[in-house]
Amino acid sequence: xxxxxxxxxxxxxxxxxxxxxxxxxxxxxxxxxxxxxxxxxxxxxxxxxxxxxxxxxxxxxxxxxxxxx
Numbered sequence: 001x002x003x004x005x006x007x008x009x010x011x012x013x014x015x016x017x018x019x020x021x022x023x024x025x026x027x028x029x030x031x032x033x034x035x036x037x038x039x040x041x042x043x044x045x046x047x048x049x050x051x052x053x054x055x056x057x058x059x060x061x062x063x064x065x066x067x068x069x
Contacts (some may be wrong), residue, residue: 007041036063 018026031042039059 004041005039032066036067039063 015030018030032052
């Protein structure tokens, strides 16, 4: 739980710094990447069985499309 709070805190700080230093467009990109990072964190902490899970495959495809778009 402490790691989650720390990650969320750093995410908010980086969002503020991003808007201050760059344009708001960079914030949108950072928010999209944050979803991917949180997904990876969830996979690591929950240790799910990811074999033949349709929701997992659809989520991976959506995040890949999000990153490339």
